[in-house]
Amino acid sequence: MRGDQHTKPALVELAGVTKVYGTGGAATHALRGIDLRIEEGDFVAVMGASGSGKSTCLNILGCLDTPTSGSYLFRGVEVGRLTRNQRALLRRHYFGFVFQGYNLLSRTSALENVELPLVYRGIPAMERRRLARRALAAVGLEQHEKHSPAELSGGEQQRVAIARALVTEPQVLLADEPTGNLDTARSVEIMELITSFNRDRGITVVMVTHETEMAAYADWVASFVDGRVESIARHDEVA
Amino acid sequence: MLYNAFRLALHEIRRNVMRSSLTILGVVIGVAAVITMVNIGSGATVQVTEQIASLGTNLLIVTPGQRMGMGQRAPAPAFDVDDAEAIAREVSSVAGVAPSSSRLVTAVFGNENWSTSVVGTDNRFLEVGNWSLEAGREFTESERRAGSAVCILGATVRRELFGNQDPLGSKIRLEKLACQVIGILQSKGQSTMGTDRDDLVLVPLRTFQRRLAGNQDVRLIQVSIDKGSSTEVAEEEIKRLMRKRRHISPAEDDDFSVMDLKEITRMLTGTTQVLTALLGAVAAVSLLVGGIGIMNIMLVSVTERTREIGTRLAIGALEREVLTQFLVEAVVLSSFGGVFGVLLALIASVVASKALRVPFVFNPGIAIVGFLFSVGVGVVFGYFPARKAARMDPIEALRHE
Ligand SMILES: Nc1ncnc2c1ncn2[C@@H]1O[C@H](COP(=O)(O)OP(=O)(O)OP(=O)(O)O)[C@@H](O)[C@H]1O
Ligand SMILES: [Mg+2]
Secondary structure, three states: OHHHOOOOOEEEEEEEEEEEEOOHHHOEEEEEEEEEEEEOOOEEEEEEOOOOOHHHHHHHHOOOOOOOEEEEEEOOEEHHHOOHHHHHHHHHHHEEEEEOOEOOOOOOOHHHHHHHHHHHOOOOHHHHHHHHHHHHHHOOOHHHOOOOHHHOOHHHHHHHHHHHHHOOOOOEEEEEOOOOOOOHHHHHHHHHHHHHHHHHHOOEEEEEOOOHHHHOOOOEEEEEEOOEEEEEEEHHHOO | OHHHHHHHHHHHHHHOHHHHHHHHHHHHHHHHHHHHHHHHHHHHHHHHHHHHHHHOOOEEEEEEOOEOOOOOEOOOOOEOHHHHHHHHHHOOOEEEEEEEEEEEEEEEEOOEEEEEEEEEEOOHHHHHOOOOEEEEOOOOHHHHHHOOOEEEEOHHHHHHHHOOOOOOOOEEEEOOEEEEEEEEEOOOOEOOOOOEOOOEEEEEHHHHHHHHHOOOOEOEEEEEEOOOOOHHHHHHHHHHHHHHHOOOOOOOOOOEEEEEHHHHHHHHHHHHHHHHHHHHHHHHHHHHHHHHHHHHHHHHHHHHOHHHHHHHHHHOOOHHHHHHHHHHHHHHHHHHHHHHHHHHHHHHHHHHHHHOOOOOOOOHHHHHHHHHHHHHHHHHHHHHHHHHHHOOOHHHHHHOO
């Protein structure tokens, strides 16, 4: 297992992370003790049944959410101890998100959606526009930059979300089922794109997927069962 | 960052033109009301000042008796012509003195009759009171001395008795006195207190005393003071003189009073200013209501855009940035209200000043204050919704339906 090698400094280190939503009888144990170590440059696939805690884990990795207990070290920093604004700055400067529900701004053009993370990074308007156009072209949507999400198909919206996550060339790409709505040909294209970012620019990728073909692009696969990591294996070892 | 927030705000407002317009209506009305009230108030102040000026500046009015609160007077002997002449002779810096007495009399011409104030006086009344003749002539010296049956009509009396006819040379009846019309006064319009200043008939003082009053009394002495001289000094001199002439011992109070018109001006402008402030305050309340309207819509907008806020926070927006975005939106909204409010106030001030017959005054200072007020309303009432947006938990916001 990669987790035992300790040669490179760990980018992400989860130890005994739990997440409980609600209290008392209504409490949901989304995560029941996750130990996970991700090195810089890794391409990790996260698999598991619906409700097994994959998105919850991704939210915690992306500093959107904090663990109920346990420790999350990002580059050696305990994220749980950071303030809201410090976590916002981490998200802004280190992470790119592809949300399960895309979360594009409605009534806002594809181009402007892709520009959004650049706005918060303080990139000047001209440069923003150029980078956003390039990212849209990379996902094959150069013809749709003026369209708002309501005027795009589900798969097109998903690709806008991918462009938005990649436009900043983040250190870590967190993608929740980025190909869930795409046909096979498109899926392969997107996976090639993500792989090239991972391989050529050293971007760490954590990708939730239900499809073994997509998981095959990853270096290794973490399988979630009921809020726990049941197994960690190279993709070719996955049954 | 601020530029971006500004652009986003305009974008958001354009997206909901109808709602935005209705939202700012409260602020529009509030700002317009404040500015209009203050403009009308300033107009009224100008009017008061102008009217007092038209009475003649530096005018002192000497009357027998002392004021005892609301309009009451202690009984006191009247003046006579010699008192007036003594003032003219002995008080320094006197420009003119006009003794007069008056009574309400029904004036009759043909089938027309009109109840008016008949004033017995002389030509100095015209000079001291800034009156000029529209037609005819003043009293002659012989008419004054003889107490002839001649009269000069105020514009109102002329209109009521003669309509479009030329009254010069005609005879009107004032009780037992039939007198010939020799002149017509230029109209002065309404006074500050709303009384008609043109509702009078002038006759020589002696005529009035003999034929209408049956005594030698002078009930009112108007004294005009040279421009640039102190009315206070003249007032003191008149008081000293009258005390001597009326044999008032040092222990006694004056049994006459000297009023300074300037003082009355100050008093009246003071009153209109207080009134203006009061109306302005009432109008400011409507501005407050407008602000609550903005807060309400901003809260609705924040709730509607919960997912957007979640997305922004998730992508790395700081609390401060989300706060700024919504605050700027509220301020832009309310400033639009302010701008339209100022425009509406401009129109309303013109219309209202016409309707109330007050001079039109547009005070740019108050327009600016009104606009800044609308900006302030946006900041104050936009802050709470904006803070609500900024404090959202990104995960919960993203899960919001
Ligand atoms: N904010 C929340 N409040 C309450 N329960 C929650 C919340 N978020 C997640 N859960 C619960 O936590 C559990 C794990 O949810 P999670 O979204 O992580 O699952 P998942 O593995 O991503 O599933 P899927 O493959 O369907 O996306 C689920 O039972 C879910 O109902
Ligand atoms: Mg999920």
